[in-house]
Amino acid sequence: MSLIAIENLSAGYGEIGVLFDVSMRVEAGEVVSIIGANGAGKSSLLKAMSGLIRPTAGTITFNGENITQLPADEIVERGLVHVPEGRRLFSLMTVYENLEMGAFSKHAQKDFKKNLEDVHKLFPRLAERGKQLAGTLSGGEQQMVAIGRGIMSSPKVMMFDEPSLGLAPVLKKDIFAAVKRIAVEYGTTIVLVEQDVMNSLAISDRAYVMEQGQIVIEGTAQELLKDPHIKEAYLGV
Ligand SMILES: Nc1ncnc2c1ncn2[C@@H]1O[C@H](COP(=O)(O)OP(=O)(O)O)[C@@H](O)[C@H]1O
Ligand SMILES: [Mg+2]
Structure with a gap:
């Protein structure tokens, strides 16, 4: 049984359809x-999975349970955690307070100490900067807080939306390395939305390509790196 199984999912905003008949699977432990x-609809797909937009057709199954119509907080409670695009931090709160905001579920409260240790091990800078206001951090540091807040929710699956967007190349590398470490060291399953196709395929087992709200290609990362259409359209080679 797949950890996540999406079958024939359609969703949108009001009258406007954005996702059309999307099916995909994610196995436990995969990136x-x-x-x-x-x-193309990548962020909308993550929003549908985390209960932020309501599907109009199809089903989302997580860990054997149909979560298609569950409220967002109950989806987080089950361990499906979204790290949204643009970080969405509370800029007038400290780093530590932002991390605390991730720990609202019962699970997360029980594991608070261990999760905080994990965050500090992954991003030692956040331990040093605990009392700093989040709004005064650099872009890369803010992304670390956003990822850290996700870890504080005790995720089984972390879904990242464009975590490297707007960062300098050296910081991008750090963020991709951190995502990979979360998968390898904690066994967390990862769904990664990125426009930096080369770096994301480099840390992925498999990938899906979306065009105009539909899945048009799927394969292993190795297969996609060799695919002529992917090379031309997404890798610029
Ligand atoms: N809040 C919204 N209201 C209406 N349309 C939206 C909203 N958010 C996104 N869309 C539309 O949905 C489509 C897919 O957007 P999105 O999921 O953000 O794509 P991606 O993340 O791949 O760039 C786009 O046509 C976009 O304009
Ligand atoms: Mg997006």
Whole structure:
């Protein structure tokens, strides 16, 4: 049984359809990328999975349970955790307070100490900067807090939306390395949405390509790196 199974999912905003008949699977322990151009529907797919937009058709099964119509907080409670695009921190709260905000579920409260240790091990800078206001951090540091807040929720699956967006190349590398470490060291399953296709395929087992709200290609990261259409459209080679 797949950890996540999405079958024939459609969703949108009001009258406007954005996702059309999307099916995908994620196995426990995998790193799976979703790639595609701006506006393809990648963020909308993550929002549907985390209960932020309501599917109009199809089902999302997580850990054997149909979660298609569950409220967002109950989806987090089950361990499916979304690290949204643009970080979404509380800029007038400290780093530590932002991390605390991730720990609202019962699970997360029980594991608070261990999760905080994990965050500090992954990003030692956040231990040094605990009392700093989040709004005064650099972009890369803010992304670390956003990821750290996700870890504080005791995730089984972390879904990242464009974690490297807007960061300098050296910081991008750090973020991809951190995502990989979360998978390898904690066994967390990863769904990674990125426009940096080369770096995301490099840390992924498999990937799905979205165009205009549909899955058009799926394969192992190795297969996609060799695919002529992917090379031309997404890798620029
Ligand atoms: N809040 C919204 N209201 C209406 N349309 C939206 C909203 N968010 C995204 N869309 C539309 O949904 C489509 C897919 O967007 P999105 O999921 O953000 O794509 P991606 O993350 O791949 O760039 C786009 O046409 C976008 O304009
Ligand atoms: Mg997006």
